[in-house]
Amino acid sequence: MPGQDFQVVILAGGECKRLYPLTSAGTVKAMLPVGGRPLISYPLRNLAEAGIKSCIVVAIGEAVSSSMASYLAAQEAAGGVSCNVITVPEECGTADALRLVAGQVSAESLVVASGDILTDLPLRALVATHQITGALATVLVGKRKTSPTAETKPGKAPKGVDYLGLDPSRQLLLFAASSPEVLRDIQLPLAAVQAVGSVTLHSDLQDQHLYVLSRSVLKLLVAKPALSSLKLDFIPWLTRHQLKHSQPAAAAAAGGFAGRASAGGAAAGGATGSSFLLLSRQHSGGSFGSLTSAGSLTAAGMPAAAADGGDGSSGAAAGSGTGNSSAAAAGSGGAAGGQGSKAAAAAAAGSNDGDGEGRGAAAQPPMPGDGFMALSHSGSAAASSRAGRVGVYLVPEGHYCARVNTVQAYGDVNREVAAADTALHLTGMSVSKYDNVVPPSVSLGTKATVGPWCIVGEDCVIGDKSSVKRTVMGRNCKLGANVKLISCVLMDGVSIADGSHVQNSIICSGAAVQERCTLKDCQVGPGFVVAQASEHKAETLAKT
């Protein structure tokens, strides 16, 4: 059944050098703590919420798969998603990795998500949109929180930007180019623009690295081993070539139609009985499982309807005899009217199309764009069908979608996950009356305060007169007296000694900040010790 036949691949990634120093000392990206839980738990939770029972998790490098193994087993045991972990060599790009698992994909659609995505989007809605529109691929696109222009000097090219070209209806992805660095020139293929007339190139949108791919696209991917990264190579390539590759897809669809031609013809030709035969087709997979759950909704809705249906239906039944005949009379009148006005309708249709007159006459070649003014006066710009194209799914308003792919993003996402009004619901935690999460095992010193939008891990110790604001702390962190934390992320086992002030910094597992330090906008690597009374601003402090 085409409806919900899909598989999910989560690309858990590798060590990820871009997140240095967070991922030094053997921590893999997938297991980085976000709001006190491993990063990989967020996409898995999203799958579980969509009722998806299993998925393929691709790990790049043995280190990744081995460090995830125990967590994945534990969450599956706790009723989570059953993960089939596949390890690919370390030098693999995301597209390479997907190519290696392509053999295990049998479903019509494949959801490929990056393991660093945090979102509350209903995955099934995304897949349904993909399947209904018949797109080659559907790309999840989100809006940046801040415009790149804020960080760019006039006349200079912005850094680390995705350039996404959308059609006026914002449903088609016609162009994609991105680079972690600066792109000097945007090379826009003209045919892409000509196909729809107008393309808006956005620098304020981001490819969220969640794709729904049709099987045919997977085949293309396999056939193009030179394309190494999904986002940087394959999706741009696919956008450039979508029109060409939509042809075989369309042909396949046509073939499907042709295959049904006899059956369809038979159904049309005669008795209603023949169309019954079509129902005998086997339904594959658990998609109809959702039907049973729908049954409860139906049943629940029924008594209410029955209650107020009592009077209404009697009236309808009483009137049904006469209603039928009068409807028939009106109908036949309408039919006669229809016959009579058919000529007029035909004439109207003829005059509708501007100067398209007399195409039948011999000496008149058809005009290109004949009657085109009718088109250009019909109002809205031509929307584009996503069939056989690369479609766009914009993250709707009110939904959260973010990726942890930079150090900056790691800090931001942690803070957002701790914020009750933003993304705390992704963690499944519930807030206290102070709008924060402080488990009972935390020991608070006298006059220590934990502000709203904080998550504090188990067994933390917060010393006297310390204050913690907008901060996420892992397990077993120790804060001395008079410590001030503002907008920080502390992983497990961090200790911060008396009188230190830390702001907007990330401190990795086992690191220590000694007395009376001042840190601002810093990243402290795992196990690093910041010497006492030192001051650091916008530095990366890590063991070399």
Added chain:
Amino acid sequence: MAPKSKGGGAEEKAKEVLTAVLLADSFTQRFRPITVEKPKVLLPLVNVPLLEYTLEWLALNKVEEILVFCCAHADQIKAHLADSKWLKQRSPRVSTVVSTNCLSLGEAMRSLDQKDIIKGTFILVSGDTVSNMDLGPALAAHKERADRDKDAIMTMVMKPTHEPHQRLRLGDTSLLVALDSSSQRLLKYQELDSPAAAAAAAGGQRDSSSAHHGAHHHHHHHHGRRGRSSQVWKLDASLWSERDCVQVRTDLIDTNISICSPEVLLMFSDNFDYQSLKRDFVAGTLSEEELGKKIHCHILQGEYAARVHNLRSYDAVSRDLLARWAFPFVPDTNVFYKAGPWGPSSYRYARGHKYLEAVTGCSRSAQLGRLLAVGAGAAIGDGCIVSQSVLGRGVSIGKNCRITGCYLQDGVVIGDNVTASHALLCEGVVVGSGATISPGVVLSYGVVVGPRHNVPAYAIVSLCKQITTEVSLSDDELEYASAGRVSSSSGRPPARRARNSTSGGGRQPRRSNAASDSESSSSSSSSDSDSSSEESSSSSTFGDTLGVKSMEKPSALAVKAAQVLAGNDKDQKAQIAGQVSELGFAVHLVGEGGAGYEWPMTDGYSAELYSIAPPPMTLAEHVYDSDAENDAAGGASDDAAGPGTARGAADEPGERSGGAGRGGAALDPETVFMQEVGETFLRCVKERFAETNAVIELNGLKIAEDRTFADCARYIFTAMLQLCLPCPGWVSPEYGCLFPADAPDSSSKDGKLALLSRFKQQLGEWGNLLRRFLRSEDDQVELLLTLEEFCGAEGVFEADSSGTAFAPLFANLLQLLYDGEVVEEAAITSWAAEKEHADEGEKLFLQKSAAFLAWLKEAEEDDSDEEDSDE
């Protein structure tokens, strides 16, 4: 806003006079040889001189001062204005500025700057503009911008096309534009020529200018070449440093209407090498970012604007005018001034876009087709078939002629049994009996076509001999009557009908002193000196363009010979036979007894693309398909080869225009019918048809396809369901806007409710329509079976997965249909009864609706109880 140098103070600014500069010369040669004898702006378009459309439109927009800038044929333009209503009325003030030595728009602008007559914001248009746009919003936006930022110096008006073919139809070259999405500031502007168009444009462009002003032209050509060869447009990423969205558009047509601050004139003076507005001024302004000058765009929505800049657009715009797209500029508003023996214009509209003037002499047996305008005094003989044409005043057509897509100017005489299609015949043309005029032919003033001759396609014939540089002029070719053919037309011997001789009376006297307009600063000195300057310049200024040094004008001898050949006097013909053979007319074009020379087109001019005849449809692909070969060659060089999208781009418009043919030829008839019903229904939705009209539309389809009401109902119903979900693949893109962008997740409760409420809305809107197609209980059962098929993605719906989104909602849909009185209880019961005997696998939906059926049965029993008790 006033330029600093002329800072006249605040009071001047407050009372700014809305001024328009109308360029009565487009500085190109695309209308040659017609423009050798008459300026383009006086060329009749649907029997009204082009200039009148522009003037009338400016007047409609309450422009107070119109400066008509004349170069070539200034005398004729002034004479025309003198004779028209424009100089007789106070508002708008129309005055002429004559500057016969201007060779380009740039020079015209510099000349205007020197004359220092423009103080404020002005509208710059060429005299070949046909538009009904309201300038108000564009002007207001421009002024608002200019007040905020004095560097916002110009607003260009553009019109979107919605079909790539539209550009081909208008003979336009491709235009590539990059805009700031939010401010509509123009960031890049590039004419992207197809190879043929590029060559034609090069032909039209003066060579001298590019030689002298290398810098800018180099710049332009560099871009042009790059754009064409790789089909990739490079945009500097720094464009995104100040904005998030850059819109790249290929669907815009430059209307050449611009709103300019006076600074624009200054800039032309500062950059003395600027010639063309677009290639130099716009390109220069955009490339010199450091100067900070800004150009913005105003994009028209639904209003009409087009330029008649070549024969192709002449034909296209004529048809648009006849089809009333430029309302109020339609023949039957009769707003245009028209003099002559038949008096003011008197068109009346008849069905099928036919416009006949009050006094026309049509034979009863003549068939007049659609899109036709016939001027007063025209005579159409017995058995003629005329359609899609414009016939001027006093045109005479013999018996049994077939005229299609032709433009016959005043006084054209056509013999019997002539077939003419897609041709332009200028004043005074005489076509002998039995002749054939092929598509694309242009016969300039006074040309005579011999009897039974076939004028080959795309032939361009004039009584002028084109003077090429190699051939030196012989003396007698130089000997021409300075009065020219234009004024002597009234002296043409009457050809067969008396009224032909008077046809010339419709034209203006050659010169009247009233033409020297006192309000124009250039000609305010005295009428004498003005006319003398005209005299002196007229000898060196012929053609639309002044750059050609040679003089081109029909020789008196040729004119005389043509007049005799056109006549019936055999003696006279015999007399001049010797002279005629000496003249050396192009017999292969005009036949024996014809008069006219071949006017070869400039090298590279694509006759097929730019002629008066519609270009072949195959060219549409050619224009947009230029990189197809690149990519077909190999997938290996993917990234280097550029986009591989061309095939699709070329194929799709064709498929779309084919209607239901999407997805290849092998669609089964049921699927085709489903799509046809679907699209017809969607059209009704899109056009917001009233229910009765929708019924007529769908009924028409039903009858045409010989189907039943139930057949239609099935697919109307499924289309309604599909409207609740994103646009499925088979729907043509124009209806895409009717569909929501995303699908609710129908496995969650929220998603189900969202989907149901969407359908409820559809049912509320179109339930009545559906009911009208459900004639019986059987029809309703059929509908339920369809719903089953749809939800199960079976049969014709197999390729369409939207149904499966509804599968979990089957029972709810059933209830909605029942509640909405689309399906009656009896139908549901008999559907259920029918299904009882089906295989288990087919009972899926029956089982799902079990609860509803049970409830229905209960309610029914209650009802029957009540009914029993009633009786």
